[in-house]
Amino acid sequence: MSLWLEIILRTLSSVVVLFLVTKLLGKRQISQLSLFEYITGITIGNIAGYISLDTDTEWYLGFVAIGTWTIVSVGIEFWTLKSRWVRGIADGQGTVLIKNGSILETNLFKERITLDELLEQLRKKSVFKVAEVEFAVMEKSGEINLLLKKENQPLTPAMLGWKMSKETEPQTVMMDGEVLQEPLRSTGKDEQWLRHELAKLKVKPESVFLAQIDDQGQLDVQTGSQDGSLAPAKQTARQQLLQTLQQCESDFEQFGRFARSEEEREALLSCSRQLKQVIRQAQPELK
Template sequence: MPNWVEVGLRSLAGFVILFILARVFVRKPLGESSLFEFSIMASMAIIVAVGSIQLTTPIVLPITALAVLGILMFGVSLLSQKNKAFRSFFSGDGVPIIKDGKILEDNMKKQRMTTDDLLSRLRSKDVFQYADVEFAVLEGSGELNILTKQDQQPITPKILKQKVPPIKEPETVIMDGRILHEPLTTRGLNQEWLTTELQKMNANLENVFVAQVDEYGQLTFDLYDDAMQLTTPTELPLLEANIKKVQADLELFALDTENEEAKKSYQRCSKQMKQIYQTVTPYTKE
């Protein structure tokens, strides 16, 4: 067998084995892997590289080494799930770096973290003053997670005591110009509805790169031809405007009538429409 053919076959076999091991055991980004996991993956990569070009080495030897490392990784993963002490030994525990707004210098020294390193990691979290941090912990993976002080956290509807509509995951119904029927059915829609919506905005299916339907049934999409102008959807804004118009008409009727019973009825209906408007408005905003 020619050397180049053997090198190619060895490389292919190593790639397949690494792919299988990665799919089975590695389910997180490389930056979030523990030191042990990174060492195992690096060792496997080196074994594959050396075993692919060292033709004097029998192929069974690198395969055996990969199998041993794979079994070792599986065993460590299994024991880590069942035993906290074992998991802490291999993955490490989180170490507080900032607590109650104060930097813990002793913990920084133990983790060999410098002041520049701390400030750099805080900036990566969009925090430029350590005084804005209530609590920070250095995870076993080396990532610094922080909790900012209450007055530095973003304002949310919960803080303002405002009700917001629930959000559901949008369904991708077109991808690369092809209709995805399963997500479309999940939203209770069909191909005829989708075609009609595209026609309303002067778009052809073949020209649609990706399209999604949100929780309100609103269709948004991106075209291959970025220069093409699309018609803006008007259904939700029009619904909001109609509700507001009905409320205004009811108030006008209440002012125009001389019948007290009718006036009270119009005013009551106007208040109900106002409540409906306030309830519906969050759903009509894009």
């Protein structure tokens, strides 16, 4: 086999092995790697380079080395899950930089952080005055997190004693022109409703780049153009009442289909029919 072809095959083999090893070791970002994981990454990368280019030795020994490093790394990761002492050695511990509003110079020196670097990190957290900080810690990943003093913390509904209703995450119901059936069903809507709403917005289904339904049942459509987000015009109180009645009627009918007894089923479907009649009579006034 010619040398260049051997190098190509070795390199492709290294890529496949590195991909599998990376999947096995997890998907932490570079900033989240512990010291041992960082060393492991560098070492495995060097071994992969050796496998690709060192044609004078038995190349398969490189895969043995990668396998050994992988087993050791995975073993230590599982060990750190079980032992706090091992976790402290392998991953390190956080360092307090500001306590009770005072900068701890000794800990800054220990982590080799200058005041300029500390102030820069605080500015990234939208804090421009050290006196506003009650507590700051450098995490194992190198990121600095902080707690503002009570008087400098943003006002929240909980501070005012307000009880807020629960909010659920928006459901993505269309992507690249394709309807995602499972998220759509979880919102209580169906494909017919979705196509009706798109028709009201004068948007073809194949033109939809992204469509989401929020916890209020409102559809937001992105076409991927400069037109921005397309959403139905804000409804009047009468239109909201009509939509609520229609949703209730639909819910009664759906619950009736899954009723546990014939009596319960008939009661729910009867409510659905009566409500449908009310909607038909009131619809001219509620549009």
